[in-house]
Amino acid sequence: MEALFMQIQSFCIVILMAVGILVHKRRKLHVKLMSLAMIWDVALILQIELSRSAILKASKAVENALALNIHVSIAVSTVIFYGFMLYTGRAVLSGDNTLRKRHRALGYTTFILRILTFVTSFWAVAPKA
Numbered sequence: 001m002e003a004l005f006m007q008i009q010s011f012c013i014v015i016l017m018a019v020g021i022l023v024h025k026r027r028k029l030h031v032k033l034m035s036l037a038m039i040w041d042v043a044l045i046l047q048i049e050l051s052r053s054a055i056l057k058a059s060k061a062v063e064n065a066l067a068l069n070i071h072v073s074i075a076v077s078t079v080i081f082y083g084f085m086l087y088t089g090r091a092v093l094s095g096d097n098t099l100r101k102r103h104r105a106l107g108y109t110t111f112i113l114r115i116l117t118f119v120t121s122f123w124a125v126a127p128k129a
């Protein structure tokens with residue numbers, strides 16, 4: 001149950017990010033939506049950490065350590081990419097257009113990583129049969 005609540009939030013974050021990318025031409029809105037998505041994602045990680053034992057008890061995650069490790073590695077990489085997005089995004093905002101292409105490439109990479117985090121979460125915490 002708890003894992004499902006986390007996964008629903010995770011799905012909302014992916015959608016929020018997709019909408020944020022679609023509206024990137026409206027810079028202010030793009031920055032607001034992306035900031036909200038990143039803050040929500042970090043808050044989600046904290047919720048997962050705090051209720052970790054409950055999730056592990058109700059799932060096969062312990063038995064499926066490889067899947068959990070892969071999921072956690074992708075999730076951690078995503079958060080590291082958030083740092084790159086903040087850095088390059090702020091630079092583009094302040095007029096440095098040389099970083100725009102990089103922000104775009106990093107942006108799509110971050111988005112793909114975030115989708116993979118969501119997909120692998122099902123694999124990592126499949127409910128106990």
Ligand code: HEM
Pocket residue numbers: 017021024025027030031034035038082085086088089090092093100101103104106107108110111
């Ligand atoms: C996970 C976070 C983010 C993702 C995935 C993302 C992704 C993108 C993408 C794909 C573009 C389109 C680039 C292009 O086609 O030229 C873009 C543009 C842009 N982003 Fe982000 N972004 C993120 C966060 C941020 C943040 C935090 C800022 C600012 C603090 C920012 C500022 C901008 C700006 C100024 C543009 C150019 C808009 C334009 O004039 O076309 N982004 N972003």
